[in-house]
Amino acid sequence: MKPLRTLAAGKLKGKLAIAVMSSKGGVGKSVVSALLANVMSARVKTLLLDLDVHTMASAKLFGLEGRVHQVSKRGLEPFPFGDKLGVITLSGVVKDRWVLLPGANQALTMESLLAYSDMEGWDAVIFDLPPGLGDEVLVLGRVSDYLPLVVTSPSKVSVKVVEYLLKFLSETGKRPVLTVNMAYYQCQGQVVRPFGDGRALKELTERYGVPMVELPIDPELEEFVGRIQEYDGPVLEGVREITRMLER
């Protein structure tokens, strides 16, 4: 019997679950997760659950460093942003202290965070996963039939590494949406692709039959670290396209 797992699965039952994931680190999963949560919260009550227990980037993005979650009879109460957006992060348990854990502890800590979060009344849960193909993917798979949103940068090495994840997801029968972060920028009306023409990506999407959304580089986005919920630039427009893809 696995009490933590049972509690987590029970809380997630009937909710829309989206896992923002990548086998490569540093591609912008947390930013995409935060913006996706913000876009979705315009329509449904959306909870962002940061499962990256080592970096806890959502706390930095939303300006939650040093704040701790209240604990009620239903568990860790989300940090609210208006009525329809909430964030839960391990940072709100350890007060933004560093976390270094052996592998087995990492999985159990993620499972605990899932089990002890108060999700009552939230329609959708977005999981910001740590990079890699390990416990994070397995833990979530045990408690939720999630929709995968795979994030990559256009760099060839990232595309090659992300193919591992697409292969795995395809084997498990899941149909991900692929997001290419930092794909291009606009300069004097021209689209500039600093990482090349994206041929490798096009081949990848054809090989696995996955839809793809490209997100632009917006230097202004950096100004919103600490108040990401206020950002309303061109990257957010791309994230709106992602939600349309996920609905299909």
Add this chain to the structure above:
Amino acid sequence: MHEWSIADAVIRTVEQWAEGRGRVKRIVIGVPSISFLDTDILTQAFDELKVGTSLRDANLQVKIKEQTFTCQLCGRRFTLKDVEDQVGEVRSEFGEEYPLHLIPTLSPSFIKCPSCGSRDVMVDNQDVTVEEVIMDETS
């Protein structure tokens, strides 16, 4: 307050397991000592949450599981008593809902080996477990 989540987890788990097996009389659970759960609150939460479930006649017994820590660097094995000053510091910094109370598997981030100071520490008995479910034979 965290004890309510533990009680919720135990009820959901045992209810699922006991479906079609008969009436449950007693449930024995093990909780890690480092979490300093209040067993009275845990039992009270269980008694309130079981109302209206198939476990309404069941009683809860809580066992505290002592933990052994093993330093992966120098090999020292130690117990909670050996690091009670470290745990005390964390409790006084965070208060009642301190991190190891909520998520005991975080302990390697908060506890150092008392001999060599390494954080590379393995811990056993870290999670809440259902140790025993005793059925009502008369049902």
